[in-house]
Amino acid sequence: MLPTLDEEQLRVLRRVGREWDRVSGDPGLWRRALPVDPDLGSYPAPGEIRPARFGRFVPITPPGGRPPAVEAAGEAEIPASLPGRVGYNVRRVVLGAPLKSTAIAHERMRKLVALPVLSADALSSVAYGPEAMLAILVLGGTAGLRYSPPVAATIVFLMLAVGVSYRQTIRAYPHGGGSYIVASDNLGRVPGLVAAAGLMTDYILTVAVSIASGIAAITSAVPSLVPDTVPIGGAVIAVLLAGNLRGVRQAGALFAAPTYAFIIAVFALVAVGLYDAAGRGFHPTPTPHLTATEGISVLLVLRAFASGSTAMTGIEAISNAVPAFTPVEWRNARTTLTWMVGLLIALFAGTIAMVQLDGVVPNTTETVLSQLAHRSFGTGLMYVFTQAATAAILLLAANTAYNDFPRVLFLLARDHHAPRIFLRLGDRLAFSNGIIVLSAAAAVVYVAFGGKTEPLIPLFAVGVFLAFTMSQAGMVVHWWRLRDRHWRKSLFFNATGGLLSAIVFITAGITKFTAGAWVAILAVALFILVTMRIRHHYARVAKAVALHPHAIEVPQQTLALRIGEQQAARAASQAGESEAEAEETPEEVQHLVVVPVAALDLAGMRALAYAASLQQPVLALHVSPDEDEAERFRAYWRLWGDHLPLEAILSPYRAIVVPLVNYIESLHRQRPDVTLTVILPEIVVRHWWHRVLHNHIAARLRRALRPLPKIVVTTVPFHV
Amino acid sequence: MLPTLDEEQLRVLRRVGREWDRVSGDPGLWRRALPVDPDLGSYPAPGEIRPARFGRFVPITPPGGRPPAVEAAGEAEIPASLPGRVGYNVRRVVLGAPLKSTAIAHERMRKLVALPVLSADALSSVAYGPEAMLAILVLGGTAGLRYSPPVAATIVFLMLAVGVSYRQTIRAYPHGGGSYIVASDNLGRVPGLVAAAGLMTDYILTVAVSIASGIAAITSAVPSLVPDTVPIGGAVIAVLLAGNLRGVRQAGALFAAPTYAFIIAVFALVAVGLYDAAGRGFHPTPTPHLTATEGISVLLVLRAFASGSTAMTGIEAISNAVPAFTPVEWRNARTTLTWMVGLLIALFAGTIAMVQLDGVVPNTTETVLSQLAHRSFGTGLMYVFTQAATAAILLLAANTAYNDFPRVLFLLARDHHAPRIFLRLGDRLAFSNGIIVLSAAAAVVYVAFGGKTEPLIPLFAVGVFLAFTMSQAGMVVHWWRLRDRHWRKSLFFNATGGLLSAIVFITAGITKFTAGAWVAILAVALFILVTMRIRHHYARVAKAVALHPHAIEVPQQTLALRIGEQQAARAASQAGESEAEAEETPEEVQHLVVVPVAALDLAGMRALAYAASLQQPVLALHVSPDEDEAERFRAYWRLWGDHLPLEAILSPYRAIVVPLVNYIESLHRQRPDVTLTVILPEIVVRHWWHRVLHNHIAARLRRALRPLPKIVVTTVPFHV
Structure with a gap:
C-alpha cells in the first residue's frame, strides 16, 4: 500500500525535515501536549465504564522497542451509521467474517x-x-x-x-x-x-x-x-x-x-x-x-x-x-x-x-x-x-x-x-x-x-x-x-x-x-x-506529488527577496499561471481565513468563533441582493460589536454561489502566495429526506471551490 | 433572504458580542491587517493590466456614509469551470439575460x-x-x-x-x-x-x-x-x-x-x-x-x-x-x-x-x-x-x-x-x-x-x-x-x-x-x-440555530469550575449525549488537529505543513494493514524528523475509512469539549474521468465524518 521512496526522495525528505527544525514560529505550539491520549490506553480510568466503541481498538505494544500502536478489532470495521451497519451485516452474511492478511495460504496440488x-x-x-x-x-x-x-x-x-x-x-x-x-x-x-x-x-x-x-x-x-x-x-x-x-x-x-x-x-x-x-x-x-x-x-x-x-x-x-x-x-x-x-x-x-x-x-x-x-x-x-x-x-x-x-x-x-x-x-x-x-x-x-x-x-x-x-x-x-x-x-x-x-x-x-x-x-x-x-x-500524478527540494533555499533569503517573490508570483498569476501548491513547511503557509456568513445565528457565530480561534487574519463575507439588505446585515454586525472585517457582496441577480466563488478567486489572484481557508458553516440534518429542505450552499460552494488552487475548504458542521 | 431578529435575539447578540471583547487571547491576531484588499479597489495598481475576473466586481460606495461594498457585475455570475460556463450560456440563450430585482413591475389591467x-x-x-x-x-x-x-x-x-x-x-x-x-x-x-x-x-x-x-x-x-x-x-x-x-x-x-x-x-x-x-x-x-x-x-x-x-x-x-x-x-x-x-x-x-x-x-x-x-x-x-x-x-x-x-x-x-x-x-x-x-x-x-x-x-x-x-x-x-x-x-x-x-x-x-x-x-x-x-x-432548526446566552456565564467561572465542566461533559458523553455545538466566542473553541496521512509525498507534506501552521496541537494518523508496514512508515517519519506526534492504526482487514472514522470518534469521546479539525489532503484531478483512477478516501472520510458532532473537516486540495 505504502509506496517505497527511492534514494533521491529519501534525501529530499531528510532535507525537508531539517527545514521544519528551522521554522521561526514556536514549534512547541504544534508539538505541545495533546488533549487526548492517542493510544486510547489510559482512558477511561480503571473502574469507569468503557463506552462500547473503545472496545473496538486494542492498544498494542509491538516487540523490539517499536512505539505503541492501536489495532482495529473486528468491530472497528463496523460503520456507525444505520445504513452503513446494515450494509456491513448483509456483507457478513453473504461473504462471511473478514479475513486477516495473514490468512493467505498457498496450497500445493x-x-x-x-x-x-x-x-x-x-x-x-x-x-x-x-x-x-x-x-x-x-x-x-x-x-x-x-x-x-x-x-x-x-x-x-x-x-x-x-x-x-x-x-x-x-x-x-x-x-x-x-x-x-x-x-x-x-x-x-x-x-x-x-x-x-x-x-x-x-x-x-x-x-x-x-x-x-x-x-x-x-x-x-x-x-x-x-x-x-x-x-x-x-x-x-x-x-x-x-x-x-x-x-x-x-x-x-x-x-x-x-x-x-x-x-x-x-x-x-x-x-x-x-x-x-x-x-x-x-x-x-x-x-x-x-x-x-x-x-x-x-x-x-x-x-x-x-x-x-x-x-x-x-x-x-x-x-x-x-x-x-x-x-x-x-x-x-x-x-x-x-x-x-x-x-x-x-x-x-x-x-x-x-x-x-x-x-x-x-x-x-x-x-x-x-x-x-x-x-x-x-x-x-x-x-x-x-x-x-x-x-x-x-x-x-x-x-x-x-x-x-x-x-x-x-x-x-x-x-x-x-x-x-x-x-x-x-x-x-x-x-x-x-x-x-x-x-x-x-x-x-x-x-x-x-x-x-x-x-x-x-x-x-x-x-x-x-x-x-x-x-x-x-x-x-x-x-x-x-x-x-x-x-x-x-x-x-x-x-x-x-x-x-x-x-x-x-x-x-x-x-x-x-x-x-x-x-x-x-x-x-x-x-x-x-x-x-x-x-x-499515474506518472503525471506521481511526478506532481514527489517532494522537491525547493524549500531548502527559502530560509536563507531575505525578506526583500520574499517580497520580490510575491511580486513575481503576482506577475505569474496575472499571466494566467497559478502558484504551485508546494508548501512543505509550516512557515511557507500564509493564511487568510474567509468566512461566508448568511446570518448571525448560532451556526454562523460558531463558524466565526472557529475562524477567529485559528489566530489568523479573518475576512467575513455576506452576499446581499441589494444595498439595503446589506445595510440590514451590517446593522446586526455592528450590534454584535464589529469584531471582524466584513465585506458585503451585492448580487443584483440574486445568485449566491457563483459570485462568492468568483470573489474568492479574485482574492486569490491578488495574493497567489496566500493560502485561503474558506470556512463554511453547514447545517447537517439527521435524515436524508430533510436535505431537500435546506439549500446546500455549503456543499455547492465546496464543489465550486474544489478546482481552484490554494483554497482550503473547512466545513464546520452544525447538527440539528 | 436575511431573517429578521426579534428583540430577544438582538439582546443575546449584543451580549455575545461583549464576550468577544473579553476573550483572553490576542484579538489583534485575528483583526490584524488583511493581506488582501477586500474592496478589490486598489489592486492592481493603476497602469497594471487587470485580470479579466476583476472586471466582474465593481467597488461601490453607497450614499449616506455607509461602508463600501462590491457589486457583482453580470459577468460575476458566470461560473469559471467549462461545464458551468456551458450551462450558463445555454440558460442565457433559452431564458435571456438575468434581471435585477428592481426590474419587477406591477402592471395594471x-x-x-x-x-x-x-x-x-x-x-x-x-x-x-x-x-x-x-x-x-x-x-x-x-x-x-x-x-x-x-x-x-x-x-x-x-x-x-x-x-x-x-x-x-x-x-x-x-x-x-x-x-x-x-x-x-x-x-x-x-x-x-x-x-x-x-x-x-x-x-x-x-x-x-x-x-x-x-x-x-x-x-x-x-x-x-x-x-x-x-x-x-x-x-x-x-x-x-x-x-x-x-x-x-x-x-x-x-x-x-x-x-x-x-x-x-x-x-x-x-x-x-x-x-x-x-x-x-x-x-x-x-x-x-x-x-x-x-x-x-x-x-x-x-x-x-x-x-x-x-x-x-x-x-x-x-x-x-x-x-x-x-x-x-x-x-x-x-x-x-x-x-x-x-x-x-x-x-x-x-x-x-x-x-x-x-x-x-x-x-x-x-x-x-x-x-x-x-x-x-x-x-x-x-x-x-x-x-x-x-x-x-x-x-x-x-x-x-x-x-x-x-x-x-x-x-x-x-x-x-x-x-x-x-x-x-x-x-x-x-x-x-x-x-x-x-x-x-x-x-x-x-x-x-x-x-x-x-x-x-x-x-x-x-x-x-x-x-x-x-x-x-x-x-x-x-x-x-x-x-x-x-x-x-x-x-x-x-x-x-x-x-x-x-x-x-x-x-x-x-x-x-x-x-x-x-x-x-x-x-x-x-x-x-x-x-x-x-x-x-423548520421550527426545530430555527430553535437549534437561535443564539442563546450561555456564553455569558463562562468567563466569571474559575478554572476549577471549567475542569469540573469538562468532567461533566465526559460523563454526559459516556451517557451517550454529546456536547452541544454552541461555541459563540473564539475562547470557547479548543483545538486538536488530526491529519490522516497516507504517504509522505508533497500532498501529505502540504497537509502536515498546513496543520502545523495553525499553531494548535497536531496528531498525525497512519493506517497500516500490519505492524511491519506501520514500521516502514515510521521509518520515513523518523527520517523526516519526527516533527509531529504520529499514531499508527493497524487495520488487519485492510479497511481504511471506517477504522479511521471510528478512531476519530473515540478521540472525540475522550474529550467531547475539544473541536477536532480533521485535515484531509485530497488529490483533485483535472477531468472527471480521471476520478475513477483515485481512491477518494478524502471524500469518503468527509461523508463518514459528517454525522459526527464537533468534528470540523478541512480539505487541503492538491491539483494535478
Whole structure:
C-alpha cells in the first residue's frame, strides 16, 4: 500500500525535515501536549465504564522497542451509521467474517488433483468447440459436413503444437507465465497490453460461453427450461460472484469430481458408440438430407476451423499456475500438461468420430453432445449423468476465469495500466473489484446475446488466439535472447505454436469480422489506448506529488527577496499561471481565513468563533441582493460589536454561489502566495429526506471551490 | 433572504458580542491587517493590466456614509469551470439575460384586457366540461342523453352561485384572496393546507387537461396527428416551461386575442346552428341509436354532474388577481367577474343546446366542439378558426396555472410549509423552482394518462371543488366574525356557494372514488402530512440555530469550575449525549488537529505543513494493514524528523475509512469539549474521468465524518 521512496526522495525528505527544525514560529505550539491520549490506553480510568466503541481498538505494544500502536478489532470495521451497519451485516452474511492478511495460504496440488482443477477450462471446451465447427459446416449442407474430419484433424494438430509450445513456457517461467507477463517481458509494453486485452476478452467470454453451454446441456435434457435460459444464467453469475467474493479456496476433491465425471462420461459415450458402430460394421448412420444455405468455399471451411479452435480454449491454464504444483514444480506441471493435451485430443477426436458415425447434425434445441449421449445411452441414468457432468465441468471452467481475470487486472494495476482499486484485496482476501468487473462484463455479454453460445464464438476465438499468439511470440524472443541448451528446439516449437495461433487469430478476425470479431478488435484497440492513458496519468500524478527540494533555499533569503517573490508570483498569476501548491513547511503557509456568513445565528457565530480561534487574519463575507439588505446585515454586525472585517457582496441577480466563488478567486489572484481557508458553516440534518429542505450552499460552494488552487475548504458542521 | 431578529435575539447578540471583547487571547491576531484588499479597489495598481475576473466586481460606495461594498457585475455570475460556463450560456440563450430585482413591475389591467387574460382558464373549460358530462350520460345510451338538459341547468345554477360567492370574496380581499389565504386566515392552518392541496391539484390538472384538450382540438381537425398526442403534449409543456422561466410578462393584447377569438367562434357556431335549427322548426336531429352499457341510475346522473362541473374550473382566477386591476380595483374586478360568469354561462348553455339540437354524441376521435363546428361551418375557414381558437385559449389556460401554482408554493414556503427553495426568485425574476415542479408534475400526469382528457376529469373535479369549498367556508367565517353592513347577505351567498361546492366535491369524491378520485384524496392527505412535517422541521432548526446566552456565564467561572465542566461533559458523553455545538466566542473553541496521512509525498507534506501552521496541537494518523508496514512508515517519519506526534492504526482487514472514522470518534469521546479539525489532503484531478483512477478516501472520510458532532473537516486540495 505504502509506496517505497527511492534514494533521491529519501534525501529530499531528510532535507525537508531539517527545514521544519528551522521554522521561526514556536514549534512547541504544534508539538505541545495533546488533549487526548492517542493510544486510547489510559482512558477511561480503571473502574469507569468503557463506552462500547473503545472496545473496538486494542492498544498494542509491538516487540523490539517499536512505539505503541492501536489495532482495529473486528468491530472497528463496523460503520456507525444505520445504513452503513446494515450494509456491513448483509456483507457478513453473504461473504462471511473478514479475513486477516495473514490468512493467505498457498496450497500445493498433486498432479492427480491439479489435472482436473486446471484442465476443467480446456476439457470443457469439448462441449462447445466441435458443435461450433459443425454449426458452420452445416451451412454447406450435407456436403459441408464432409469437411468435418480434415478440419478436426487440423485442430488436433494445432492442439499438439500449442501444447508443446506451452511445455516450453512452463520450463522458462517456473513462477507462472501468463500471456501478459511473457509478452510484456519479452516484447515490451504494448504487446503485453495486447496480450492482456486478449486474455481479458478470453476470460469474460469463458464465463459467458461456459455458462451458456452449461445451461444448454441442462435444457437439452429438460427442454421446458429453455425460456428461462437468461434468468438461470444471471443466477449462475450471481452465485459465482458471491462465491468468489467469499474467496472460495480451490477445494481439491470437490473441484476434481466434475472433471473426472466428464472424462468418464465422454469416454463411456464413445466406447458405447463404437461398440454399436462395430455391430453395424462401422457404417455411418446417414445424416438427414440438409439443404445448403451457403456454397462450400474456402472461407466456409476456414470459418469452421476458427470456430472449432475454441475447443482448445483454456489450454494455457497450467502454464499460469506452475507454482501451485508440488516440487519439482515445472516438471510436474509439464507432465500434467502433457496428460491434459492427451485427454483433450482424445475427447475432441472421440466426439468428432461419434458425430460422423452417428450422423448427428447440430440443431438449435439440443446440443450435439446431448444427441450423442441419447444415441449411446438412450434416456436413462447414464444420459442424465453425462449432461450433469457436462454442466458441472462448464461451471467449473467459468469459475477458473474468476481466478485468472482479477489476477490479470492486478498485474495491470501494479504496472499502472489499470485503476488502483484492482490492487486492493477485499476483506475476504479476494480481488473483489476484479471479480465484480468480470461478473458485470460477463452478465452484460450473456444477456446481450440472449444466453446463446453460437454468436459468442467469433469474439471468443479472436481473444483467445490473440493471447496465445502474443505469448508464443514472447517465448520466441525469450529463447532467442537466452540461447541456453535446447534453445533451438524450444524456439522452433514456440515459433510453430505462435505461427499457428496467429493463423487462427487472423482467420477468425477476417472470416468472422462482420459476425462480431470487429467488436473484439475494436475493444482491444480501445483497451490499449485507455491503459496507456491511465499509465500516463499515474506518472503525471506521481511526478506532481514527489517532494522537491525547493524549500531548502527559502530560509536563507531575505525578506526583500520574499517580497520580490510575491511580486513575481503576482506577475505569474496575472499571466494566467497559478502558484504551485508546494508548501512543505509550516512557515511557507500564509493564511487568510474567509468566512461566508448568511446570518448571525448560532451556526454562523460558531463558524466565526472557529475562524477567529485559528489566530489568523479573518475576512467575513455576506452576499446581499441589494444595498439595503446589506445595510440590514451590517446593522446586526455592528450590534454584535464589529469584531471582524466584513465585506458585503451585492448580487443584483440574486445568485449566491457563483459570485462568492468568483470573489474568492479574485482574492486569490491578488495574493497567489496566500493560502485561503474558506470556512463554511453547514447545517447537517439527521435524515436524508430533510436535505431537500435546506439549500446546500455549503456543499455547492465546496464543489465550486474544489478546482481552484490554494483554497482550503473547512466545513464546520452544525447538527440539528 | 436575511431573517429578521426579534428583540430577544438582538439582546443575546449584543451580549455575545461583549464576550468577544473579553476573550483572553490576542484579538489583534485575528483583526490584524488583511493581506488582501477586500474592496478589490486598489489592486492592481493603476497602469497594471487587470485580470479579466476583476472586471466582474465593481467597488461601490453607497450614499449616506455607509461602508463600501462590491457589486457583482453580470459577468460575476458566470461560473469559471467549462461545464458551468456551458450551462450558463445555454440558460442565457433559452431564458435571456438575468434581471435585477428592481426590474419587477406591477402592471395594471383595464377591464377589457383583464377579462380575456383572467377568464381564459374558466371559458376554455367549455371545451371539455360539456363533453365530460356527455361522456358519462352516453353510458346510459340514448335515454341517458335525455338527462343532459337538467344536469346542465344545475351546473348553470352552480356557476351563478359560485360566481356570486366570489363577488363577496373580491370585496373582502381586495389584495387578492386565493383559496389558501382565505382558508388559512379564517379557518386555520390545516384547512388552509387542504385548500392549498386542492389548488395545487387543480393547477397541475389544469395544465394536463388543457393541453390534452387543446391537442384534441387540433387532432379533431387533423386526425393524422393522433398517434403523436403524447410527444406533442410534452413539447407544449417544454415550451410553457421555457416561456415561464423566461418570466414572460402578461402582454395584454397577445393574451387577449385567443379568448376573444374563442368567444366569437363559439357564439358564431351557436348562431349558425340556431339559424339552421330554425329552418327545420327547431326539431332536434335524431341521435344515432346508442346501446346502453350501464343502467340509468342516480349515480350515473350524479357522476355526469360532477364531470360537467369541470366546465367552471378557473372561475376563481379573478379573485386572486384583484390588485392587478386599475382602481377602484375591487369594483372593476367584480364587474369583470360578472361579465365572465355571464359569458361562461352563455357559452356553456349554448354548447349544450347545440348538442341537443344537432344530436351530437361524444366519440373518441373527434371532440364534441369540433363536431358542432363541422355541423355549423362545414370544413371551411370558420371551422379551422374555431379549432385554432379553442387550442389557443386552452394553451393560455394552461399558462394561467404557471402564474398561480408557483405563487401558492411561495406562500406555503413563506409559512414554512414548503421547502425554502420555492421562496427564491430565479435570475429572470420568476419562481423558477415552482415552475419546474409544475412542469414535471403536469408532464408525469399527462404522459401517465396517455394525453387523454377523460380519465383526468374525476381527479380534476375533486381538486377544484375542494379548493372552492374551503375558500367559501373561510368566507362564511370571515363574514360571521366581521358582521359589517350587508354581512348577512354576503354570508348567505358564500354559504350557498360553499354548500354547493361541497356537494360537488362529495359527489365527485364518492361517485368517482374508484375511477381515480381516491388518488386525489390520498394525495391531499399526504400533502397535509408532509407540509406539517416540513413546518415542524423548520421550527426545530430555527430553535437549534437561535443564539442563546450561555456564553455569558463562562468567563466569571474559575478554572476549577471549567475542569469540573469538562468532567461533566465526559460523563454526559459516556451517557451517550454529546456536547452541544454552541461555541459563540473564539475562547470557547479548543483545538486538536488530526491529519490522516497516507504517504509522505508533497500532498501529505502540504497537509502536515498546513496543520502545523495553525499553531494548535497536531496528531498525525497512519493506517497500516500490519505492524511491519506501520514500521516502514515510521521509518520515513523518523527520517523526516519526527516533527509531529504520529499514531499508527493497524487495520488487519485492510479497511481504511471506517477504522479511521471510528478512531476519530473515540478521540472525540475522550474529550467531547475539544473541536477536532480533521485535515484531509485530497488529490483533485483535472477531468472527471480521471476520478475513477483515485481512491477518494478524502471524500469518503468527509461523508463518514459528517454525522459526527464537533468534528470540523478541512480539505487541503492538491491539483494535478
